[in-house]
Amino acid sequence: MxxxxxxxxxPLLSVVLLVLWLLLARSTSAGQIVLxxxxxxIVPILTAKLMPQNVRIARAGLAIRYGIRVLGxxxxxxxxxxxxxxxxxxxxxxxxxxxxxxxxxxxxxLTVLAxxxxxxxxxxxxxxxADRSTxxxxxxxxxxxxxxxxxxxxxxxxxxxxxxx
Amino acid sequence: MSMPLVWIELIVAGLLVVSGLLVLVAAIGFxxxxxxxxxxxxxxxxxxxxSWCVAIAAALYFSYLEGRLALHPLLxxxxxxxxxxxxxxxxxxxxxxxxxxxxxxxxxxxxxxxxTVTDADRHSG
Numbered sequence: 216m217x218x219x220x221x222x223x224x225x226p227l228l229s230v231v232l233l234v235l236w237l238l239l240a241r242s243t244s245a246g247q248i249v250l251x252x253x254x255x256x257i258v259p260i261l262t263a264k265l266m267p268q269n270v271r272i273a274r275a276g277l278a279i280r281y282g283i284r285v286l287g288x289x290x291x292x293x294x295x296x297x298x299x300x301x302x303x304x305x306x307x308x309x310x311x312x313x314x315x316x317x318x319x320x321x322x323x324x325l326t327v328l329a330x331x332x333x334x335x336x337x338x339x340x341x342x343x344x345a346d347r348s349t350x351x352x353x354x355x356x357x358x359x360x361x362x363x364x365x366x367x368x369x370x371x372x373x374x375x376x377x378x379x380x
Numbered sequence: 381m382s383m384p385l386v387w388i389e390l391i392v393a394g395l396l397v398v399s400g401l402l403v404l405v406a407a408i409g410f411x412x413x414x415x416x417x418x419x420x421x422x423x424x425x426x427x428x429x430x431s432w433c434v435a436i437a438a439a440l441y442f443s444y445l446e447g448r449l450a451l452h453p454l455l456x457x458x459x460x461x462x463x464x465x466x467x468x469x470x471x472x473x474x475x476x477x478x479x480x481x482x483x484x485x486x487x488x489x490x491x492x493x494x495x496t497v498t499d500a501d502r503h504s505g
Contacts, residue, residue: 238452293402293429296421300409310418333465336424339417340465341472353417353472 222256224263227270229255270323274378281374285331288370292337296355308356312341315350315364319372324379331371388444392437399433402426416475420468427464431457 223229236251237243272278299308319325325347332340337355344350357363402425409422435453442450 235455238455241448241450241452289428293425296409296425297402297405300405300412300422310415310421312417329469330461330465333468334424334428334461336421336428339420339472340469341417342476351476353420355418355421 221260223259225259225266225269227272228259228262232258268322270379272378273380277374278378281378284370284374285334288335292335292355296336299355309358310353310355311357313352313354313357313360313363315352315367315372317343317348317350317372318368319376319380320347321376321379324375327379328371328375385444388440392441395433395437395440399430399437402430402433406430417472420472427460428457431460 232255233251236254237247240247240251295308317325319328325343328350329340329343332338332352339353340350341353342351352367354363406422406425409425410419413419413422435457438453439450442453
């Protein structure tokens with residue numbers, strides 16, 4: 216392990232911490248930057264042992280596009296769930312569990328997938344098989360199950376494989 | 381500043397009303413929905429679009445009022461998005477576990493108990 220790696224075990228986390236610090240301090244004065252830099256160097260060293268592996272984003276452009284897609288999906292899903300709640304029993308959607316075979320194995324990618332499915336109101340991450348081969352998802356409105364699974368895999372799982380694996 | 385305060389206030393008020401409505405819908409969902417897993421869905425309205433609306437409203441209002449960028453309210457929904465999945469996944473797993481335990485109990489009840497009851501009835505009758 217080089218000196219560089221030992222001093223900055225997670226460069227991405229360091230950048231995020233520095234930005235976070237400056238946003239909270241609401242200033243870019245020299246003093247705050249020095250303080251922020253100190254925190255963004257010390258905290259990753261202290262927490263390095265807690266991380267199973269380093270986060271490595273292979274395709275940043277795709278990651279941004281993925282984020283925008285999730286944002287759009289969150290808004291649409293918000294409206295769909297709100298409609299389902301306010302509508303009568305006739306409009307109640309076909310909710311239920313769907314088990315999805317997973318190809319994604321990267322722990323960081325799976326963590327992001329768990330975050331995305333929780334953030335989108337229409338889906339709730341319920342359980343993952345011990346060998347990470349299958350995901351149990353509770354879905355607000357399944358529609359056609361096979362269609363849902365293939366859409367989920369191409370829209371949400373495949374991009375994460377390309378970003379993290 | 382080019383925009384008059386009235387317009388900023390209108391936008392901020394609109395965002396706050398939208399967020400309030402979303403939280404109300406989430407609360408109604410809690411009351412109206414029957415199943416635990418169905419009830420897992422509506423709170424997402426509050427911690428996604430609902431909290432974003434409040435955060436954007438606060439950032440807009442205080443940036444304008446103080447004349448310098450106030451972006452720190454936007455950190456709230458970001459941090460929520462990171463922390464909420466932890467409790468949500470935990471709740472879902474606990475519920476699944478309890479459901480399975482209850483199913484196991486019920487299958488024992490339907491296979492064992494009726495037989496002993498009918499046996500007892502036969503003996504007494």
